[in-house]
Amino acid sequence: MRSTKRVPWIILALVALATGIIALVQRQRATAEQVTTGKTTRSGYRQTPFWHIYDQIAETLDHTVGWDKVPTPLGLLILIGLRNILRQQNLYDTTHEPAINQPAIEPMQASYLTSRTADGTHNDLQNPAMGMAGEKFQPATTVNMLAAAWVQFMVRDWFSHGKSQKENPWQIALRDDDPWPEHPMKILRVASDPTRPANSRNLPPTYINTETHWWDASQIYGSSKEHEALRRSGQDGKLIIGSNGLLQLPSDPNLNPAMVPGWWLGLEMMETVFTLEHNSICDRLRVEYPNWSDDDIFERARLINAALTAKIHTVEWTPAIISHPTSQYGLKANWWGLEMEHLQRLFGRLSSSEVISGIPGSQADHFGVPYCLTEEFTIVYRMHPLIPDEYSFRSADDGRPMLDRTLREISGPHSEETLQQVSMADAFYTFGTSYPGAIILNNFPRFLQHFERPDGNFMDLAATDIMRTRELGVPRYNQFRKLLHLPPASSFEELAGDPALAEKIRRVYNNDIDRVDLIVGMFAEKRPQGFAFSETAFRIFILMASRRLNSDRFLTEDFTPEVYTQAGMDWIRDNTMSTVLLRHYPHLRSALRGVDNAFTPWPNTIV
Numbered sequence: 001m002r003s004t005k006r007v008p009w010i011i012l013a014l015v016a017l018a019t020g021i022i023a024l025v026q027r028q029r030a031t032a033e034q035v036t037t038g039k040t041t042r043s044g045y046r047q048t049p050f051w052h053i054y055d056q057i058a059e060t061l062d063h064t065v066g067w068d069k070v071p072t073p074l075g076l077l078i079l080i081g082l083r084n085i086l087r088q089q090n091l092y093d094t095t096h097e098p099a100i101n102q103p104a105i106e107p108m109q110a111s112y113l114t115s116r117t118a119d120g121t122h123n124d125l126q127n128p129a130m131g132m133a134g135e136k137f138q139p140a141t142t143v144n145m146l147a148a149a150w151v152q153f154m155v156r157d158w159f160s161h162g163k164s165q166k167e168n169p170w171q172i173a174l175r176d177d178d179p180w181p182e183h184p185m186k187i188l189r190v191a192s193d194p195t196r197p198a199n200s201r202n203l204p205p206t207y208i209n210t211e212t213h214w215w216d217a218s219q220i221y222g223s224s225k226e227h228e229a230l231r232r233s234g235q236d237g238k239l240i241i242g243s244n245g246l247l248q249l250p251s252d253p254n255l256n257p258a259m260v261p262g263w264w265l266g267l268e269m270m271e272t273v274f275t276l277e278h279n280s281i282c283d284r285l286r287v288e289y290p291n292w293s294d295d296d297i298f299e300r301a302r303l304i305n306a307a308l309t310a311k312i313h314t315v316e317w318t319p320a321i322i323s324h325p326t327s328q329y330g331l332k333a334n335w336w337g338l339e340m341e342h343l344q345r346l347f348g349r350l351s352s353s354e355v356i357s358g359i360p361g362s363q364a365d366h367f368g369v370p371y372c373l374t375e376e377f378t379i380v381y382r383m384h385p386l387i388p389d390e391y392s393f394r395s396a397d398d399g400r401p402m403l404d405r406t407l408r409e410i411s412g413p414h415s416e417e418t419l420q421q422v423s424m425a426d427a428f429y430t431f432g433t434s435y436p437g438a439i440i441l442n443n444f445p446r447f448l449q450h451f452e453r454p455d456g457n458f459m460d461l462a463a464t465d466i467m468r469t470r471e472l473g474v475p476r477y478n479q480f481r482k483l484l485h486l487p488p489a490s491s492f493e494e495l496a497g498d499p500a501l502a503e504k505i506r507r508v509y510n511n512d513i514d515r516v517d518l519i520v521g522m523f524a525e526k527r528p529q530g531f532a533f534s535e536t537a538f539r540i541f542i543l544m545a546s547r548r549l550n551s552d553r554f555l556t557e558d559f560t561p562e563v564y565t566q567a568g569m570d571w572i573r574d575n576t577m578s579t580v581l582l583r584h585y586p587h588l589r590s591a592l593r594g595v596d597n598a599f600t601p602w603p604n605t606i607v
Contacts, residue, residue: 046084055081055088059485068324068528068535075326076333079542080355085485086543087367111299114563123214123553139435140386140532143320146428146577147532147599148386148436149266150317153274154309155381156219156267164188170467181458187467188457205473213372215548215555217306220274230255237282237297239275245584246419247272258413259454265410265418266387269427276584278305281571288567303554304568307360310548310555311335312577318545320599322538323530334359334546345573359549364556371551375472376480377544379518380537382465385443386436392606393422396429396587399604407447412454425585432591432602439533441501441523466517477521477536478514484539489513489521496524 046055058081061070067078108128117123165188172185193206212218220239222228230250233240242248247268253259257267281301285292292300314335319328336344337358343350349357391410393402402422410418419427437443448461474480477495478488489495492502492513505524509515516524522534531538549555554563561569577598581588595602 046088051084055084058082059085063487068326072326072329076330079326079330083542083546086539114558140438141435141601142323142530142532143436143599144601144605145266145431145434145436147317147321149270149431150599151381151383151386152262152267153219153270154313157215157217158213163191165191172463180460185460185463187464190468190471207472214552215306215310217274217302217309220271220278221302232298234294236286237294237301238279241275241279245276245424247275249416258415261453263412263415264407265415265427266431268415268419269424269431272424273580273584274305274309277308277580278302280583281305284567284571285565288565300565300568303564304571307555307559307564307572308575311572314545316577316597317599318541320597321532324528331545334549359546360555360559362556364553365550371547375474376540379469379472379474380522380540382519383439383533384445384448384461384465385439387445387448388437389445389447391430391434393426393430394433396425396591402426407445425587428581428585428588429591432598433605435601435605439523441520465519469518474518476514477516477518480518481536484536486536486539495521497526
């Protein structure tokens, strides 16, 4: 438990400031040594005596006081120490495990130096397979419904375990009076890893990510050349979009995303607006480079659009959903460094250091472990309680009610039907002025507890989330916290705070606090001020929010005008979620007036 005693903040702040200055000096010296000697210290990330002491102090202050309970400058220094520990002890290389039937990698081509490949290969030029597709892997009143739609939009970029296998499903015994339509409940298994040889059963289980691991907007462009070709118009680098400004979904059910479990109106809105954004970027590039081919424009526009989504997620979505002042500053520093946006606009990057000038434009860094997304990362992004069951659509012009729909009525193919009755501007206005659900226990959407997949199978997504956590080998809540260098919950009361909720969890887990599943614990635990999700999940964010940027060549050393064009760099610098919405839906101008962050509640938000 953290101490509530008063702390001599001034003394601590001065010590922390001195520590931070020494840290920066040490980093600059290490960088200079690497340049002059060619040596790298990345496999032993920050292992000097200084950093050991620094990290120990940071962890001690976090456990006794809490990073969120101290002034922002000291809190940021504590978070740096916590991230150091996670980078040193919580990154694992799975590439040395035996594998068969691995996907072929096309030979290197000169164009790959400045363009993303469809399947994510050749991002790291020394390890071309790294991160490729097919590689292992109550209302919330601080944000609006766009935040809920956005996170699923991002998840579709980052990872998918592919189609579940229908053979040999998990079978969950139910009580005789349980209303579930079939007994026992069946939960489809995650598709097995086809690259694992038969003699590797004694090794930990692995699963395939069917998407690229990179922040490359593959949910828009696809993770293969075939899917990419289906989205391209073949003219001026643009993507296919209907004359009515809506997506043209394929009629083939095998290719239609509306037939994939999880498609709903929020996803269609995000994919539509960033398809339009891609085409606007193409128009800008055509003006600057009139002699460029369709491929030239497409490749540059994709880079720019993907980087813009990475920026929006880093400096807008994440600070909105974890809106503590310290975490907000730290997350924005991932993009701009301690310079922050204003100074970087005036003077550009002042240093090669990511601490001073941000990660984009710094050197790519895998911290001694090849980059991939982790199963822990996929679990903490299971945020289904964000999605409400009921929606009241209102006009962007005057706020008048238009129609009411349930989640079932805006999911799957019904999302297109909804957009025949309300405009896209009205849909964005409704989401911007509506609260999502809180990520807490007893708040799971009813529709997702009785979800009928397009293939006719029924799912209880709440049960599936817990089953997936176990199936994918992610530890139970207390063990997970220990592995993240956090103290475990010593009692149900400490975990939940509320006695009635603590008693309910105690009954479910037969009075064994160490059996509590990770998702249950994360949804139950008390959280820092302004957090829409748990601090346990935040530890994965500390590690992965920066790593997704650090490891990506196109978001670090190749984040330059030579690769993106100056027009592209300006586009990324000058745009936000609000400017994207206003470019394509100018009817939203009045609604967005005075809104600093499009993911926070807009004026006239309704409960």
